[in-house]
Amino acid sequence: QSALTQPRSVSGSPGQSVTISCTGTSSDVAGYNYVSWYQQHPGKAPKLVIYDVSKRPSGVPDRFSGSKSGNTASLTISGLQAEDEADYYCCSYAGSYTLLFGTGTKVTVL
Amino acid sequence: EVQLVESGGGLVQPGGSLRLSCAASGFTFSSYAMSWVRQAPGKGLEWVSAISGTGGSTYYADSVKGRFTFSRDNSKDTLYLQMNSLRAEDTAVYYCAKYSRGYYYYMDVWGKGTTVTVS
Numbered sequence: 721q722s723a724l725t726q727p728r729s730v731s732g733s734p735g736q737s738v739t740i741s742c743t744g745t746s747s748d749v750a751g752y753n754y755v756s757w758y759q760q761h762p763g764k765a766p767k768l769v770i771y772d773v774s775k776r777p778s779g780v781p782d783r784f785s786g787s788k789s790g791n792t793a794s795l796t797i798s799g800l801q802a803e804d805e806a807d808y809y810c811c812s813y814a815g816s817y818t819l820l821f822g823t824g825t826k827v828t829v830l
Numbered sequence: 831e832v833q834l835v836e837s838g839g840g841l842v843q844p845g846g847s848l849r850l851s852c853a854a855s856g857f858t859f860s861s862y863a864m865s866w867v868r869q870a871p872g873k874g875l876e877w878v879s880a881i882s883g884t885g886g887s888t889y890y891a892d893s894v895k896g897r898f899t900f901s902r903d904n905s906k907d908t909l910y911l912q913m914n915s916l917r918a919e920d921t922a923v924y925y926c927a928k929y930s931r932g933y934y935y936y937m938d939v940w941g942k943g944t945t946v947t948v949s
Binding site: 721723752754756758760764765766767768771772777809811813816817818819820821822823824 | 867874889892934941
């Protein structure tokens with residue numbers, strides 16, 4: 721299985737919105753409503769920010785939102801803040817108790 | 831506080847073996863499936879393996895199947911990843927992570943990772 725496809729980088733000014741796409745196949749993203757997103761700051765462990773396509777864990781700001789259409793999932797960060805600058809990874813359940821991560825996207829706050 | 835602490839990483843020669851551990855605290859360990867995820871230097875995340883709450887079921891990525899063995903000791907709240915026949919491409923930071931609600935769909939708690947270098 722190949723990694724899910726994400727743009728290498730996206731950027732935006734503080735207060736703007738950015739959207740990260742995550743493209744998979746019928747065997748993963750399109751086949752299940754179990755897409756999650758993780759934020760990773762340099763040298764740190766990943767942190768869950770979205771699960772089950774669009775649900776936010778407790779403590780994650782509501783400026784993070786997720787959606788899915790067909791084989792593409794998306795993470796939108798609204799009202800971009802300096803602390804949102806990080807790497808973001810999508811992840812999809814791929815059947816048989818396996819998970820498939822995306823290639824990762826670096827979000828830069830200009 | 832829910833916490834996962836990995837240990838056991840280090841430098842090993844190609845073809846060698848290493849055993850990673852992950853100590854859990856702050857939750858009912860045996861009730862949750864657990865996983866290992868790795869990240870090669872400058873690269874993305876890669877799911878490696880999962881284990882059920884009882885330890886009776888294990889699942890592996892094709893890249894490690896037959897070489898890695900995931901186990902757990904629920905009496906010690908500890909996970910183990912036995913890595914044999916190591917290759918240069920196994921060089922990575924290895925994270926243990928807790929699945930949420932007993933399902934295998936996403937991880938809600940991660941450790942800080944332990945570094946494995948195969949060279």
